[in-house]
Amino acid sequence: MSEKKSKVILTGDRPTGRLHVGHYVGSLRRRVELQDSGEYDKIFIMIADAQALTDNAENPEKVRQNIVEVALDYLSAGIDPAKSHILIQSQIPQLYELTDYYSNLVTVARLQRNPTVKNEIQMRNFEASIPVGFFTYPISQASDITAFKATTVPVGEDQEPMLEQTREIVRKFNSVYGETLVEPEIMLPESSACLRLPGTDGKAKMSKSLGNAIYLADEPEDVRKKVMSMFTDPDHLQVSDPGKVEGNPVFTYLDAFSRKEHFAQFCPDYADLDEMKDHYKRGGLGDVKVKKFLNDVLQSSFEPIRKRRHELEKDIPYIYEVLKKGTEAAREEAADTLMRVKKAMKIDYFNDNALIEEQMQRYGNK
Numbered sequence: 315m316s317e318k319k320s321k322v323i324l325t326g327d328r329p330t331g332r333l334h335v336g337h338y339v340g341s342l343r344r345r346v347e348l349q350d351s352g353e354y355d356k357i358f359i360m361i362a363d364a365q366a367l368t369d370n371a372e373n374p375e376k377v378r379q380n381i382v383e384v385a386l387d388y389l390s391a392g393i394d395p396a397k398s399h400i401l402i403q404s405q406i407p408q409l410y411e412l413t414d415y416y417s418n419l420v421t422v423a424r425l426q427r428n429p430t431v432k433n434e435i436q437m438r439n440f441e442a443s444i445p446v447g448f449f450t451y452p453i454s455q456a457s458d459i460t461a462f463k464a465t466t467v468p469v470g471e472d473q474e475p476m477l478e479q480t481r482e483i484v485r486k487f488n489s490v491y492g493e494t495l496v497e498p499e500i501m502l503p504e505s506s507a508c509l510r511l512p513g514t515d516g517k518a519k520m521s522k523s524l525g526n527a528i529y530l531a532d533e534p535e536d537v538r539k540k541v542m543s544m545f546t547d548p549d550h551l552q553v554s555d556p557g558k559v560e561g562n563p564v565f566t567y568l569d570a571f572s573r574k575e576h577f578a579q580f581c582p583d584y585a586d587l588d589e590m591k592d593h594y595k596r597g598g599l600g601d602v603k604v605k606k607f608l609n610d611v612l613q614s615s616f617e618p619i620r621k622r623r624h625e626l627e628k629d630i631p632y633i634y635e636v637l638k639k640g641t642e643a644a645r646e647e648a649a650d651t652l653m654r655v656k657k658a659m660k661i662d663y664f665n666d667n668a669l670i671e672e673q674m675q676r677y678g679n680k
């Protein structure tokens with residue numbers, strides 16, 4: 315019998331806030347497509363609460379409250395619990411055993427070189443006193459990925475160093491202890507607009523603390539207000555002025571969200587986005603018109619999601635049921651991997667008959 319290698323997805327988010335439209339184009343939309351493609355044997359979506367605590371140790375309430383928010387966002391965006399397991403990281407103890415063993419294979423210098431960690435240390439002013447758990451979270455993320463035998467990890471480009479580090483750990487483990495762990499591949503978003511959606515103020519990162527995010531759960535009026543006050547090209551003062559589309563977040567959002575049908579429906583003056591951009595660049599197209607179009611596009615894209623969310627919000631026990639089932643399935647998979655890891659490392663003493671027999675012989679047991 316030829317053994318077909320099973321295809322497994324693992325991905326996740328830190329529950330530190332509701333998910334915004336950047337998460338949607340950057341990962342959530344893709345996850346739903348991958349889920350519905352039927353090409354994957356197993357899909358695990360992790361709510362990485364333990365990782366969130368590595369830099370929110372003094373703020374457990376935030377993490378705790380956001381588990382259900384993130385789960386609501388997942389389900390309303392189209393994650394189907396019949397096809398994808400949604401799990402809570404901290405409820406899988408096997409992950410921490412794996413982390414402990416993997417940490418013997420990673421040097422401090424290697425962690426210090428990890429660009430994502432470097433960057434985050436700077437952003438959080440951790441330079442002088444880095445929490446150990448935060449410093450080593452790339453190892454813990456390698457456990458997340460390998461515990462589920464993930465072959466494919468769909469994440470944003472900021473996670474590339476994490477995947478690189480995971481692959482190194484896998485190769486090191488397999489070379490020391492024998493072929494055991496599955497080496498994962500990263501799957502990046504398709505287009506550059508989806509790589510990272512800027513904030514509504516044009517800043518590179520959309521985030522809660524900057525107040526420049528549009529959330530999946532935002533009501534229509536909030537979305538409209540945020541869109542109408544978006545940053546555009548600061549030199550485009552009059553409608554007749556030529557405008558820039560590069561670095562203009564309104565157009566970046568249109569790159570990410572608009573489809574040809576939206577033009578027929580909401581803005582028939584243009585056949586597609588290229589025509590609209592050309593007019594903007596030539597001059598004669600005002601920001602208000604473009605923003606109104608973007609608002610229509612966003613409203614029509616997110617209305618079904620918002621409606622589903624409102625339905626799901628009425629049954630919180632159901633959300634917990636989904637999380638519990640997903641977590642149980644995940645725990646089984648992680649337990650299987652841990653068992654293989656311990657066997658490979660020869661620390662599965664009670665099942666190691668060869669060891670017991672050898673010692674019986676050595677001591678002359680009958």
Ligand code: TRP
Pocket residue numbers: 324325326327328360362365455458459467469473
């Ligand atoms: N580090 C990821 C983030 O900040 C979240 C995460 C934790 C993750 N464990 C993971 C992503 C495993 C992919 C795979 O968004």
